[in-house]
Amino acid sequence: MKWRNGLWVQHDGYEYPLVLIALAAALSFTGPGRYSVDRVLDLPPWPWWSAVLAVTVGAACGLATRALLHRPAPPLPPRSGSDENRPG
Numbered sequence: 001m002k003w004r005n006g007l008w009v010q011h012d013g014y015e016y017p018l019v020l021i022a023l024a025a026a027l028s029f030t031g032p033g034r035y036s037v038d039r040v041l042d043l044p045p046w047p048w049w050s051a052v053l054a055v056t057v058g059a060a061c062g063l064a065t066r067a068l069l070h071r072p073a074p075p076l077p078p079r080s081g082s083d084e085n086r087p088g
Contacts, residue, residue, distance in 0.1 A: 022059075028054040 028051040032038035038045075 024058060025055050 030046060031051075032043075
């Protein structure tokens with residue numbers, strides 16, 4: 001969706017979504033830290049495959065949302081001949 005606009009967010013690019021994806025993947029692969037709720041509640045660590053599952057499900061949900069909500073842009077109305085001769 002944003003690929004054709006290039007990387008930079010100033011041009012509606014994919015820089016910011018890429019940062020969010022990388023951040024979510026890094027958090028899911030590294031697990032809870034020293035100041036996490038998991039540590040406070042003394043929850044056991046999740047198995048390694050849960051991070052892979054979380055990243056896969058996240059990507060699938062993003063693609064599903066894109067597929068369900070995509071609406072093609074309406075075609076532009078044809079320009080009339082009188083508009084071409086008008087200055088401005």
